Amino acid sequence: MIRTSIRRAVVPGIAVIALAVTGCGASNESDGGSASDGDSGTSLSGELAGGGASSQDSAQQAWRAAFQGENSGVTITYDPVGSGAGRESFISGAYLFAGTDSYISDDEGELTKATDTCGAEPIEVPAYVSPIAVIFNLPGVDSLNLDAKTIAGIFAGKITTWDDAAIAALNDGVDLPSTKIAPVHRSDDSGTTKNFTDYLSKAGDGAWTDDPSDTWPLKGGESAEGTSGVVAAVKGGEGTIGYADDSQAGGLGKVSIKVGEAFNAPSADGAAKALEVSKPVEGRGEGDMAFDIDRTTTEEGAYPLLLTSYLLACPTYDDANDAELVKAFLTYIVSSDGQQAAADAAGSAPLPDSIAQQATDAVSVIAGK
Amino acid sequence: MPRNKPVTSVGDTVFAGVARTAALAIMLALAGVFVFLFIEGFPGLSAPTDVYRPAEDFLSYVGPLVFGTIWAALVALIIAVPFAIGIALFISHYAPARLAVPIAYVIDLLAAVPSVVYGLWGGLALAQALKPVLVWLDTHLGFIPLFVGPASVTGRTMLTAAIVLAIMIVPIVTAISREIFAQTPRLHEEAAMALGATRWEMIRLAVFPYARSGVISAVMLGLGRALGETMAVAMVLSATQVVTLNLISDTNPATIASNIASNYKEASPDRQAVLIATGLVLFAVTFAVNFAARMVIARGERKIAR
Numbered sequence: 001m002i003r004t005s006i007r008r009a010v011v012p013g014i015a016v017i018a019l020a021v022t023g024c025g026a027s028n029e030s031d032g033g034s035a036s037d038g039d040s041g042t043s044l045s046g047e048l049a050g051g052g053a054s055s056q057d058s059a060q061q062a063w064r065a066a067f068q069g070e071n072s073g074v075t076i077t078y079d080p081v082g083s084g085a086g087r088e089s090f091i092s093g094a095y096l097f098a099g100t101d102s103y104i105s106d107d108e109g110e111l112t113k114a115t116d117t118c119g120a121e122p123i124e125v126p127a128y129v130s131p132i133a134v135i136f137n138l139p140g141v142d143s144l145n146l147d148a149k150t151i152a153g154i155f156a157g158k159i160t161t162w163d164d165a166a167i168a169a170l171n172d173g174v175d176l177p178s179t180k181i182a183p184v185h186r187s188d189d190s191g192t193t194k195n196f197t198d199y200l201s202k203a204g205d206g207a208w209t210d211d212p213s214d215t216w217p218l219k220g221g222e223s224a225e226g227t228s229g230v231v232a233a234v235k236g237g238e239g240t241i242g243y244a245d246d247s248q249a250g251g252l253g254k255v256s257i258k259v260g261e262a263f264n265a266p267s268a269d270g271a272a273k274a275l276e277v278s279k280p281v282e283g284r285g286e287g288d289m290a291f292d293i294d295r296t297t298t299e300e301g302a303y304p305l306l307l308t309s310y311l312l313a314c315p316t317y318d319d320a321n322d323a324e325l326v327k328a329f330l331t332y333i334v335s336s337d338g339q340q341a342a343a344d345a346a347g348s349a350p351l352p353d354s355i356a357q358q359a360t361d362a363v364s365v366i367a368g369k
Numbered sequence: 370m371p372r373n374k375p376v377t378s379v380g381d382t383v384f385a386g387v388a389r390t391a392a393l394a395i396m397l398a399l400a401g402v403f404v405f406l407f408i409e410g411f412p413g414l415s416a417p418t419d420v421y422r423p424a425e426d427f428l429s430y431v432g433p434l435v436f437g438t439i440w441a442a443l444v445a446l447i448i449a450v451p452f453a454i455g456i457a458l459f460i461s462h463y464a465p466a467r468l469a470v471p472i473a474y475v476i477d478l479l480a481a482v483p484s485v486v487y488g489l490w491g492g493l494a495l496a497q498a499l500k501p502v503l504v505w506l507d508t509h510l511g512f513i514p515l516f517v518g519p520a521s522v523t524g525r526t527m528l529t530a531a532i533v534l535a536i537m538i539v540p541i542v543t544a545i546s547r548e549i550f551a552q553t554p555r556l557h558e559e560a561a562m563a564l565g566a567t568r569w570e571m572i573r574l575a576v577f578p579y580a581r582s583g584v585i586s587a588v589m590l591g592l593g594r595a596l597g598e599t600m601a602v603a604m605v606l607s608a609t610q611v612v613t614l615n616l617i618s619d620t621n622p623a624t625i626a627s628n629i630a631s632n633y634k635e636a637s638p639d640r641q642a643v644l645i646a647t648g649l650v651l652f653a654v655t656f657a658v659n660f661a662a663r664m665v666i667a668r669g670e671r672k673i674a675r
Contacts (some may be wrong), residue, residue: 054634081634082633082634082635082636083635084634084635084636084637084638084640084641085633085634085635085636085641087637088638088641101635107637108637108638108639110637110638180519180522182521182522182523182619184523184607187603187606187607187608187609187623187631188631188632188634188635189631189632189634189635189636189640190635191635213422214635214636214637215422215423215632216423216609217422217423218423218609219423219609219610219611219620220609220611220620221609221619221620222521222522222523222525222607222619222620223607223608223609223619224525224607225603225604225631229492229604232492232493233523233525233607236493236496236497236523236524236525237521237522237523237524238522239522240522240523
């Protein structure tokens with residue numbers, strides 16, 4: 001009897017404790033909110049909805065936190081639905097701004113549709129620049145020198161063992177095992193894959209014959225979903241090699257790629273340098289800063305294997321408040337503060353000064369109708 | 370006074386109405402899904418060649434996916450069904466009640482684990498653990514087409530995915546089979562025993578024939594789950610556009626559902642249409658499988674009735 005009565009008491013008891021704990025949590029939160037409300041020093045307020053490329057997600061979190069800290073009346077959301085879905089929602093008007101890993105183009109009529117939505121050619125600024133690291137897991141070897149042609153050969157399945165003459169020729173004095181090479185690619189469509197295959201096809205000296213695309217163009221081979229999936233697969237196997245955002249490549253060996261006569265390890269500075277020497281896409285309006293990355297640059301210290309993620313916005317919005325919000329948020333993102341916040345949070349490369357200035361100018365025209 | 374009309378009350382009318390609405394609503398929802406898939410997916414059947422990369426047209430794009438979907442589900446069933454029936458029999462006929470109840474409880478609990486957790490476990494833990502097994506299969510059973518290898522160095526193979534799927538469908542098949550086994554008429558069992566049957570013979574003579582159609586339904590439910598499973602497969606399988614029976618290499622066909630899940634996010638509009646069209650194909654495949662299952666069950670019932 002005593003036992004049953006204790007049992008009966010346990011469940012409501014736990015419920016009461018749980019209620020008390022969550023109750024406390026909630027009241028703390030609301031206290032914090034009202035305190036910062038009082039500190040608000042700007043006139044901005046309202047909600048701003050955007051979304052798109054998942055590569056920008058951690059940077060967007062940092063930007064959002066900092067921006068909302070400054071402007072407590074503003075609520076910004078960024079839904080990392082992916083570049084394609086982000087562009088689609090931007091065109092339909094569901095998002096006031098969108099992030100995209102590939103610059104918007106007319107291959108499928110998206111640029112025209114976006115121009116229709118905005119009433120003028122959309123504004124497109126680079127917001128998130130990140131080096132892509134070629135990562136590998138080979139016990140006893142921490143770093144390797146490879147050129148684009150050799151990397152292309154490895155990923156195309158032409159070079160199959162780590163002691164292949166092509167690899168050995170670039171790595172004097174490194175004791176290469178005869179382990180088989182297992183290249184890992186992304187199984188999902190990804191801007192990282194597009195930039196990687198773009199690099200291989202342009203710098204690979206004919207060793208890579210497929211067009212750059214979000215989808216891995218070859219059949220067969222090891223694949224994994226998402227950046228974290230590729231990193232996990234490379235860690236999980238021996239003799240594996242893959243490609244991933246440099247900031248997430250933790251603990252694995254990284255390839256230094258050949259630029260000119262030197263071999264450069266992935267670095268934020270190198271990526272920024274490569275972006276600086278790249279040419280803007282031809283035939284775009286003033287506010288459209290789409291770049292064709294110069295993959296074959298020989299600039300000293302440059303790292304041309306990088307991903308550039310853009311932000312899309314309209315030059316004019318029907319609602320003046322929407323326009324103010326987008327303008328203020330995007331201005332913050334391309335500012336040196338914003339770029340530094342992303343570098344701290346996501347390991348991205350801050351935009352070079354000249355490009356940041358150009359982006360600030362591009363964003364400054366945003367206005368209400 | 371003779372009763373000409375059945376007795377009805379307001380409650381009856383209301384209940385009948387609610388039940389009818391529920392039945393119609395589910396039909397409407399299904400029709401709505403079909404219409405959506407058809408309208409959104411139709412342009413995907415004939416998009417520019419580029420969109421189907423690395424394949425060339427819709428059929429060559431969806432073919433390996435259909436194969437992968439059915440192949441993964443089939444291998445999972447082959448692994449899961451003997452296990453599930455064994456567990457169900459143990460619980461209903463062999464285990465003492467003291468043991469049967471907790472085992473049944475744990476099995477049911479397996480069904481409540483979300484698939485993304487299975488995916489994490491399968492991709493990170495099971496794949497690692499299976500690596501030596503794959504190498505062993507490659508060296509010793511490499512002459513069988515299923516194990517020609519080369520063994521994957523990361524362990525993320527069709528075999529791994531099928532084992533994860535098998536674990537996910539075991540609880541469904543077990544739970545239903547167990548209930549049916551337990552409902553075998555006591556008199557049948559006692560009659561078999563009285564004729565001198567051992568316990569195994571009694572199960573073969575009395576329990577299996579009685580439970581047959583029910584177990585087939587259970588297996589078909591499990592198959593349905595395996596066909597549609599998305600996250601676990603997407604996270605475990607190293608997938609690409611191929612058709613192969615090889616279970617242990619790094620080159621495996623994807624399943625329709627996992628392919629949609631991993632590619633939809635970054636897809637351009639044309640590509641999204643293609644993916645939705647593959648969803649339409651999955652819809653059709655699932656229908657076909659269920660239809661076939663119904664036929665099998667109906668035939669089984671006729672046999673028993675004879």
